[in-house]
Amino acid sequence: MPKFLLGRRQFTLGAAAAATAALIHPGETLAQTAGTLAELDQKTRNAMAKLTPQGRAEAEAKIANIFRKYGDRLSEEQKADIRRIMAETQEGLDKMRAFPLENSDQPADAFRAYRHEAAPEKTRGGKR
């Protein structure tokens, strides 16, 4: 089970979020969540407090952008979940950016010029 969403501390892939109150189905609320709105807001504040002013501003800008684009689809619980996760993941991004790299350190997926001698083959959907 991979570990996505910004590679947080959890082993669970995608469980980058340390919990929250998001809706699954009507009637399944607290049993599926890790905290009330107030608790989630407190976790968000705690995470934000650990960030530099620049990091905090970046996290807040990203949260605002998510809500600008998708806010009308989100419940208050989901918004609280997003605020907390974005605040908690910003610290990891700051750590990654602090890793010492030289200008000459190239990315792993280097571009290669392409040339195919044979006639192009018709590809089907889904094939690359």
Next chain:
Amino acid sequence: MLSEEILFLSVTELSKRIRGKQLSPVELTESYLARSRDLGPKLNAYATLTRDLAMKQAHAAEAEIKAGKYRGPLHGIPYAAKDLLAVKGYPTTWGARPYVDQHFDYDATVIRKLESAGAVLLGKAAMIELAGGMGYRYASASATGAARNPWNTDCWTCGSSSGSAAITGAGLAAFAIGTETWGSIICPSGFCGLSGLRPTYGRVSRAGAMALSYTMDKIGPITRSADDCDLVLQAISGHDDGDLGSLPDASAKYNGVGEVKGKLRIGWLENQWKEVSPEVEKPTQAARQVLAKNSSVVMSKVSLPEGPWEIAAGVIISVEGAAAFSKLIQSGRVSELNDPLGQVGGYMNEELSASDFILAQRIRTVVQARMDEIFHKVDVLATPSLPVTATKVDANLDLALTFADPIGGIGNFCGLPAISVPCGFGDHGLPVSLQFIGRALDDDKVIQAARIFQAQTDWHKKRPKLQ
């Protein structure tokens, strides 16, 4: 109906009997289908049974073998494939409700290769929705419900190849195909006491497979022995123009574990898990002693390099996943996913910047080189597959699996091969496993290490008691 004794045999054993005409592929297929029909729903193991296709392939295999045309060790062997591999004529749901009616008019390359090898497709294995690509917090993050562990149905199989592990672990097929982006073969194999192989990135074509992370997705077998992993990888490896990540054929094609030259150098990882539960520590230390006493092994201690590898790997998957599922995210249909995190994860992943993505790719180059240096000193690394046994099926995974996994992050980030093999049981009869990780393209060495261990132990021959 064949006995459990037969249905739990390894591919290696089944193929000997099929080749010797002591076992009928048709009877074997019918027995696995009947068992899958009876037990599959209790475990939420399958997305779809492909009964008609299976019987057609089984009859064809039987006729060919009778006529003296034996294709090899997978001929007439029934298997299941994770439901993110396209199979013509059947739904390919990616484990997710928005895709329950999705069909493709072609077969994935892996499916075609296994058909060419004469294997029999029993069905599409259940999986975590989108292989966990939008994130998930509960085992129920699947269109088919939480997969249940054959060793204890109150527990989870792990994911995202959840059905593939349930099927192989419960003796519903001889083996299954899974995929891993980060942990999705190693963890289910570990929780279910199976032998699961994550091949080197680029060795197995992903053409016709759902893409989650273009530079981290791998396809591999979940089986009942290291020997079986060796056989299946030989069949499914090789270059494919349909996958831009596919290695050239000289590298991609796996020809099996060759003759052992000299001693195998195994480095025990000293800084993988911050904490290992006592019920895992005891059997894995016993396994370490088994390896240390083997005359063909030299053991040493190794530490992983420090760095933001897991964070960088997470950035890669998040960004590539956001691109792969951009239509789903922007349409709002992520709300149809089962998991509360999956419903919002894509929105957050979209916010990662291009410069952070490239930065992560540059860090990737650095850690690739550092890991390769380690593999000049040892052939493979070893560590417990997981620091805990299987979690409860209704657990909040944010709380139940909150530990760092540096070798999982690094291994997948660098595209390194790994295998998980069972090495004992915890306090409640749940499997405990050991993993071996190798240098890129040293799939043979990780399999060799597992074979050495399995030649001295019989944990891989244990099977759960299922009603």
